[in-house]
Amino acid sequence: MFQPNWDQVREEVTGSLVDLIRLDTTNPPGNEMLAAEYLAAVLHEAGLEPVVLESAPGRGNVVARLRGNGQEAPLLLMGHTDVVPAEPEFWQHPPFAGKIADGYIWGRGAVDMKDIVATFLELLLLFKRRVDAGDPPLRRDLIFMATADEERGGHLGAGFLVDHHPDLIRAEYALNEGGGRASMVGEQEYITCQTAEKGLARFQLEAHGEPGHASVPREDNAVVRLAETIARIGRARLPYHLTDTVWSYITAIAATQPPAVGEAFERLLDAATFDEALAALPVPAQMKRMLVAITHNTASPTILQAGSKVNVFPSVATARVDGRLLPGFDQESFRVELEPYLGEGVELSFTDSGAPLEASLESPLYEAIQTVMSTAAAETVLIPSMLTGATDAKHIVRLGTKVYGFCPRRFDGLDFLSLVHSHNERISVDNLLYGTQVLYQVIERFCSNGY
Template sequence: MADTNVNIPRPEDEVVEICRKLIQIDTSNFGTNEGIVERPAAEYVAELLEEVGLETRILESSKGRTSVFARLEGEDPSRPALVLHGHTDVVPAAAEDWQVHPFSGEVRDGLIWGRGAVDMKNMVAMMIAVVRYLRRKNIKPARDVILAFFADEEAGSKWGGHWIVDHHPEIFDGATEAIGEVGGYSTMVAGKRVYLLQTAEKGLQWLNLVASGRAGHGSQINEDNAITHLAGAIHRIGNHAWPLHLTDTVRQLLDGVADLTGTTWDEEDESTIWPLIDALGPAKTFVGATLRTGANPTQLGAGYKANVIPTTATATIDVRPIPGTEEDMMATLKRLAGPDVEIVPETQDIGLEVPFKGDLVDTMVDMISRHDPEATVLPYMLSAGTDNKSLSLLGIKGYGFTPLQLPVDVDFPAMFHGVDERVPISALEFGCRVLLDLLQEA
């Protein structure tokens, strides 16, 4: 442990360098379970934690698919533990599309640029910087905190969160609540700063469509063409109008935005809802997709020669159902696909919704109010998914809370999996201050 009598760097003093170094470690996850993906980042994380006296546990689900864990003793170990988690893998990036190299961690115009700057090496860096400060100051969190740095979140968590929960659930003994991505960031509504705390997320279904037909010469009449069957299914699914389905979380968000904008809305009249979604600014891209189930075709494959009609054709659809509607969703997809197209699941995961109330929620709201007194905190549903899905299988109630105070001109949701991903340094510093207080009081 460091000498507590010397000047100890605050989390804000370390977070930028930690974030930059994490970005410089290429942990691109292509979803194939090939290559050493998270291992170098996991070793760096473990090194930083062990430097301040924490015992770490490194686990591999497969070669290179590496997760890291540590546990901080709290002031009151009789209380249920809190899981603070992030993931170290990132989606791939094409360097030629970027203004800077995506794995440079370059600092430009007060922002850190690079793949993972927002998804989610920013939060990983904040977690590490805050914990290092607590350890150096010999400050215990309010209760036990389990640190989890997962592998494979970007490909459905099969080799990360789900594998850990299945094979090493003991890591989370005594934990009842968790904090991770994607929430706690700010947006502007009617000139007022609003922080969106994630209390729900849609389900995840990556489904393969497999169409069958009769092979033949491309010059002949063929009424059993697999590609034609598939094209019809894709067209019907991609253009299907899913019904409006508002959960409690979405209703609470709409009520909050209506209060801020001085308007009203009616669930029976969807035209009254979209002005509230638009009022959320850049956050509308996440929130707008939570009003109903969505199904997007994302991949296609068929044939091997221009004059040969193949026997099979395949496609992949990315389906994000509203929590609790999975059975109805699948029945609808089968009807839309038609009798000549089979639906074969590739990855399936649950949706989540937890209450916007309780001691932990109150503390998160209080911490935002402490550091941004004029702000409002509202719940929202994420249209994507997080490792809270895995933890929920252990009965752990998860929230998305990566506190970032963002400038008005930063389109934060667009940075996720986007080109020129970047995060303001000032936002990281704000997040460190909020997390530091949160761990001592939650």
């Protein structure tokens, strides 16, 4: 029976990540064809048949399939190869050098998410070698997908494939970014599996007023009307809502904390005691903000525009607001929550949307993750989580795929969220290997045992 050579895997997955980081796929403009062609060459050399698809000039996507015996529907390994701008002057090591220093691989994309792309690539290669060694095929096809444009909505990547090539990537389940993060609450270590994701409901506020000379103040000043509405919305705490994922997340933490802290977490489950319990929690402010975000729809004003001359009242003033929806909500139910905060003469119109999603905690894939983690990290508590941002899952779920964010990393003292889109992004070689080892077991269990 085939057994991976983990020393070889360490070398290969590290090399793949270094190579991917060295390909500058900053979006905009993207140039993800660089990564797509690199990945396709590796896959082709392994005896697979990758398909490279260009959604726009230079915007490359690659898909490859390791066929199983067809007894179960496919599992998709999904990732993106574009990265956000880096500001090289603020880095300890150049962001596109892929330098290995102090046991870490440094560079833009090291944790978002070229690390996971490298891991998924290695996993496909390992299961191909397993078949080549004479082991029975998996019960499910294993599909590898690396796409463009996720950092700007994914329309030229995952969205393009869903719209134009759905049969290449159609799967029952998918593994994605968004989970696997290790963190500490008190003395207990937790690791997340993302089972829910907030939706996108960005909107524009437009205030109207009479134009005129600014030397004579007016009560219908469009700028003032807009500013008052923005202040109300920006400071508002919209109604409390509890999803299955967040209930399970809070309950799991409460059950594994000292009694006083556990009780405070339990009181987060009731809207009437949420604020008092939140204030009493001995956790960092960042976690408190996150707990608010996963129990409420949110609206954050970010862009303002009004006027062109300092002594003229503009007739129109506008603001762009980043709205995020909990599972179970859509634009119209969100509008109902926002309407009490709109002022006279202010109109709201939605501009961008993406549906929220939530996957079951009782699925065979989640069960496989739980089972593997109970032995791979027995001292760590696996908890479901909700991502407050958006990933390419919003596109893939349109095909009926159940998406879970999971690529585990051990807690090594670094705050994962402080590295994403930030300077000095990096991942340890040990963590890169660890995630590959754990996911090999997850896929083996999920795709070999008839789950």
